[in-house]
Amino acid sequence: MPRTVHAAQFHRCRQPLPLWLSHPALPPLTLRVVLCYEHLIKSSIIGNFREGPMSKAAPVVRFAPSPTGYLHIGGARTALFNWLYAQGRGGRFLLRIEDTDRERNNPAAVAAILDGLTWLGLTWDGDAVSQFARADRHRAVANDLLARGAAYHCYASPAEIDAAREAAKAEGRPQIFLSPWRDRDPKEAPAGVKPTVRLKAPRDGETIVNDHVQGRVTFPNKDLDDLIILRSDGNPTYNLAVVVDDHDMGVTHVVRGVDHLTNTARQTQIYQGMSWDVPEFAHVPLIHGADGAKLSKRHGAQGVEDYRSMGYLPVALRNYLVRLGWSHGDDEIMSTQQLIEWFDIDGINKSASRFDFKKLDDLNGHYIRQSSDEELLARIKDMLPHLDFSGLRALDIDPKAPPRSDVTLAHEVAALAPSIVDGNALAARLAHVGWDKVSTAMPALKERAKTLAELVMGALFLVADTPLALDEKARKLIDNDARTTLSALIPRFEKAETWTADALEAEVRAYSEETGAKLGKIAQPLRAALTGRAVSPPVFTVLEVLGRAEALQRIRICAG
RNA sequence: GCUCCCUUCGUCUAUCGGUUAGGACGCGAGAUUUUCAUUCUUGAAAGAGGGGUUCGAUUCCCCUAGGGAGCGCCA
Numbered sequence: 001m002p003r004t005v006h007a008a009q010f011h012r013c014r015q016p017l018p019l020w021l022s023h024p025a026l027p028p029l030t031l032r033v034v035l036c037y038e039h040l041i042k043s044s045i046i047g048n049f050r051e052g053p054m055s056k057a058a059p060v061v062r063f064a065p066s067p068t069g070y071l072h073i074g075g076a077r078t079a080l081f082n083w084l085y086a087q088g089r090g091g092r093f094l095l096r097i098e099d100t101d102r103e104r105n106n107p108a109a110v111a112a113i114l115d116g117l118t119w120l121g122l123t124w125d126g127d128a129v130s131q132f133a134r135a136d137r138h139r140a141v142a143n144d145l146l147a148r149g150a151a152y153h154c155y156a157s158p159a160e161i162d163a164a165r166e167a168a169k170a171e172g173r174p175q176i177f178l179s180p181w182r183d184r185d186p187k188e189a190p191a192g193v194k195p196t197v198r199l200k201a202p203r204d205g206e207t208i209v210n211d212h213v214q215g216r217v218t219f220p221n222k223d224l225d226d227l228i229i230l231r232s233d234g235n236p237t238y239n240l241a242v243v244v245d246d247h248d249m250g251v252t253h254v255v256r257g258v259d260h261l262t263n264t265a266r267q268t269q270i271y272q273g274m275s276w277d278v279p280e281f282a283h284v285p286l287i288h289g290a291d292g293a294k295l296s297k298r299h300g301a302q303g304v305e306d307y308r309s310m311g312y313l314p315v316a317l318r319n320y321l322v323r324l325g326w327s328h329g330d331d332e333i334m335s336t337q338q339l340i341e342w343f344d345i346d347g348i349n350k351s352a353s354r355f356d357f358k359k360l361d362d363l364n365g366h367y368i369r370q371s372s373d374e375e376l377l378a379r380i381k382d383m384l385p386h387l388d389f390s391g392l393r394a395l396d397i398d399p400k401a402p403p404r405s406d407v408t409l410a411h412e413v414a415a416l417a418p419s420i421v422d423g424n425a426l427a428a429r430l431a432h433v434g435w436d437k438v439s440t441a442m443p444a445l446k447e448r449a450k451t452l453a454e455l456v457m458g459a460l461f462l463v464a465d466t467p468l469a470l471d472e473k474a475r476k477l478i479d480n481d482a483r484t485t486l487s488a489l490i491p492r493f494e495k496a497e498t499w500t501a502d503a504l505e506a507e508v509r510a511y512s513e514e515t516g517a518k519l520g521k522i523a524q525p526l527r528a529a530l531t532g533r534a535v536s537p538p539v540f541t542v543l544e545v546l547g548r549a550e551a552l553q554r555i556r557i558c559a560g
Numbered sequence: 561g562c563u564c565c566c567u568u569c570g571u572c573u574a575u576c577g578g579u580u581a582g583g584a585c586g587c588g589a590g591a592u593u594u595u596c597a598u599u600c601u602u603g604a605a606a607g608a609g610g611g612g613u614u615c616g617a618u619u620c621c622c623c624u625a626g627g628g629a630g631c632g633c634c635a
Contacts, residue, residue, distance in 0.1 A: 066635045098635055131635095158633070165631095174562040175631055196633055214565070223563055223631090231633040238635045261564065262630045285566080286628075294628085320572095323584090327573055330583040349573085351566045352628060359572065359585040369598075448597045458596095477595095508594085523594030535596045 059091035059252045063117075063124070064131075064242070066098040067109035070303030071116030073355070074257065074287040074295065077321040081284060082255045083122045084322070084343040094249055095124035099132045100241055116304040121314050121336075129249070131241050138236035141244045141274065142197050142229050150273035151229060153195035154181040176225035197230035199269060207265045212282035212345045214258070219265040227266050239263055243270040251279050255345060258283040282345040285325055285352040290401070292354055299355070300401040309386050310406045311452025313371070313379065316364040324353045333366060357402040361450040368449055373442040376455065377435060383452050387423030389413050405453035412457050415471070416464040416532060426456070429463040437462055437545045444537040461531040461542060467557050473535075474528035478558050482525035485517065486559035489526070490552065499548050501540040508540070529558035 063079040065071065071079075086093035095117070097110055114128065145151035156179055165175045179198055181189075189195065202221045209217045229240035236244075242263075246254060254264075261283045271278045289299035301307060307317055319334060326349065328334065328342045368376065392410035413420050420426050430438060438445075438459050449455040470478070478486075492507055508526075512519050527539045530551060536542055543551050 064635095068635090101634060154633095161633090169561060172561050176562090217564065219563070225631090228633050233633080235633085237633070242635090257629090258565070259629055260635095263635095265564090283565095288628085290571080292627075323572060325572090330574065332572090332584050349566095353573090354571060356571050356585070362585055365598090444597095447599090505594090519594050521594095527595060533595090537596085539594060 057089075059086060059089055060094065060250050061086050061091060061253045061255055062094040062096055062246070062249060062251050063122075064096045064098050064245075064256070065113050066101065067106065067113060069109045069112055070305055071113045071120075072295075072302055073304060073307070073321075076116065076120055076122075076304050076317075077287060077324060078255065078257060078284060079117060079122050080120070080318055080321055081282075081326075081343070081345065081348070083124075084339055085253065085255065085345055086125075087340040088343055091252075092125040093122070094126060094129070094251070096129040096131055096245060096249070098238065098241070099130055100135070100236065100238060112303070112305065119308055119314060120304060120317065129245070131245060134241070134245060134248075135236055137248065138241050138244050139230065139234065142236065142240060145199065145229065145270075145273050146197060148273065149200070151197050151199050152179075152182055152226075153186055153189070154179045154198045154226075154228070155189050155193050155195045156181060157193070174223050176223065179226055182226060194232040194234075196228045196232045198226040199229050199266075199273060201226050201266070201269045207268050209261065209264050209268060209281060211261075211264075212253075212280060213285075213348045213350060214261065214283050217261065217265075219262070224266055224269070229270070239267055240270060243267045243274075243276075246279060247271070247274075247276050253280045253282065253345070255282040255284065258285055282348065284348055285350055287324055288352050288354050290354055290356065295355065298398040298401065300395075300397045300404055305386075306404075308383065309392075309453075310404050311383055311454065311456075312360065312364050313367045313452070316360070316367040319367075320360045320363050324355075325349045325351075333363070365450040368446050368452070368455065371446070373439055373446070376442060376446060376452070377439060380438075380452055380456060381427065384423035384427040384456075387426070389420070389422055405451040405457075409453040409457050409460075412460055415469055416460050419465060420463065426463065430459070433462050441537055441541055441545045444541045448537065458537055461533075461536060462545065464532060466554065468529075468532040468554060470528060470532045470558075471534075474531075474533050477524050477528040477534060481521070482528075483558070483560050485522055485525055486529060486555050488515075489522070490555060490559060493543075493548065493552055493555070496548070499544060501538070501544040504543045505540040525558070526555070529555050 061082040063075075063082050065075050065079075083093045085091065095114075097113070099110070110128075117124070142151065146153075156177070161177050164177050168175045168177075181195075182198070182200060201224055205221050207219045207221055207224065209219070211217060227239055228237055230236055245251075264281055264283070268278055287295060289295045291299075295302055301310070304317070315336065318336065318339070322334070322339055322343065323332070326343065326347055328338075328347075331338075331342075334342070371379075387406060387410070389410040392404075392407045393414065395404070395407060397404065397407070413426065417426075417429070420429055441459060441462075445455050445458040448458055489508070489511065492511060493504070496503060496507055508522055509519065511517070512522060523539050524534065527536050527542070528534060530536070530539065530542050530546060546554070
């Protein structure tokens with residue numbers, strides 16, 4: 001019995017929140033999932049949606065993803081639009097999982113969506129609703145439609161329907177199926193065939209969708225066939241379920257992707273069949289990859305979990321996503337508070353936009369620089385457990401796609417500290433070395449990082465295995481002159497009274513003046529010896545953070 | 561094939577018929593600098609094409625081209 005399965009499913013969602021969910025920097029929230037269908041059906045949660053404390057003008061919106069296994073980045077933007085709209089108007093933002101397709105549904109897939117939304121900071125009101133759990137109600141509405149004469153039983157077989165569609169296609173007619181059972185006497189029904197229930201849609205005239213984004217869109221009714229609302233096995237179809245749920249939940253504004261626009265015309269006919277008020281609609285354009293094609297795995301990142309893994313900050317991702325298709329004058333950096341205040345569905349553009357990682361990076365870099373050192377440290381600690389380095393290295397991404405910072409980090413870890421296998425091991429190693437050292441370096445680190453992964457990359461010298469594996473550019477820096485310089489520096493560093501960046505810089509500058517060697521000629525070999533790279537945070541910071549013993553050891557190795 | 565939608569710098573966008581077509585990312589140049597980055601200054605870069613309407617079109621209308629979405633007993 002499915003019901004048991006689902007109680008178990010939601011039980012999973014009740015497990016303790018992962019670390020990154022409970023971080024104090026995130027708004028307080030709880031994972032509010034409907035815990036069992038029994039509860040949902042009997043406790044009239046649905047009824048509550050309709051008679052909430054809101055004034056009449058307060059909108060009710062919803063985000064209704066199907067459990068595909070992750071929260072798609074485009075879906076995330078749709079959710080963001082909904083959330084902002086509700087927030088800005090004292091409305092409610094509801095969440096419904098469209099899990100009527102039993103094959104696609106599984107607990108992990110639902111959890112991934114809830115996690116994604118929560119991470120992005122998009123909290124929903126009330127419990128997440130399972131659409132599947134409401135099947136009885138959907139069936140009841142179908143029967144009501146039948147009783148009203150707005151629907152009929154159709155005994156056409158799938159083969160028959162296919163054939164009709166093929167024929168239509170061959171003749172260049174619209175591929176719609178006009179059921180003969182619309183006007184046929186049900187008494188003629190073939191024995192033993194379980195019928196579907198079809199909506200008796202109007203054949204003449206047109207159906208109009210007044211959309212906040214698309215404007216007034218007209219569909220000739222002759223091009224819309226009678227859609228099936230109940231399958232032959234008695235289960236409701238998506239189009240019926242959406243309408244019934246949106247109505248029952250008191251949804252006033254349906255904000256979703258344009259891919260639903262044609263559905264909306266048909267759904268309008270269901271509303272009309274039931275004499276229900278049609279909600280307001282806003283069909284937002286799609287997000288494409290950088291090449292203009294539909295966003296796919298090859299583009300490198302589809303789910304918000306990928307963006308978390310790369311080290312994007314929720315606030316930055318929100319700021320970036322909202323600017324895809326919406327703007328507020330020349331404003332680029334907008335606080336969440338401002339977004340809530342300014343956002344409106346009437347300002348959304350109609351055309352699809354391309355995802356641009358460079359711009360996201362810039363925004364993220366801005367928010368990183370603006371974050372406090374403590375917060376960044378906390379964010380890093382939250383992110384690390386999600387990183388599987390060997391998995392990241394094995395990702396099959398289009399070589400033309402922009403490199404993922406978490407993948408680059410994975411490669412750097414393999415090069416500098418091959419003994420570290422995953423994010424947890426890296427966190428452990430950093431803890432062993434001392435998080436305080438990361439903190440000390442943070443001001444230098446954060447102005448060089450576009451993502452948290454880059455931030456960690458900058459700190460990798462702290463945990464590198466010795467002797468250091470110098471990369472090619474670093475190796476070239478250690479020539480004979482460099483070895484002489486390094487050797488000369490060793491006794492000075494050994495004698496240094498205070499081991500701080502400032503003191504060490506003064507020491508090196510003194511050496512520079514005494515010998516006439518340019519600072520760059522000293523700093524670069526030092527950098528290479530200390531970090532194994534030609535690029536790093538400021539060498540004096542590196543020296544300080546590494547500590548006298550470790551720093552001297554690394555210098556001695558290169559001084560030969 | 562049918563229905564619907566879209567088209568301003570490379571990208572995201574501003575423009576409520578009159579602008580030297582603005583901003584941001586990216587890119588180029590310069591300054592700062594121990595590398596990289598940050599920061600600052602600065603430069604190049606756009607109305608798909610063709611018709612109308614109008615004193616005047618990026619803006620309104622039509623056509624063409626290009627692009628997208630939908631056309632399931634999927635959601």
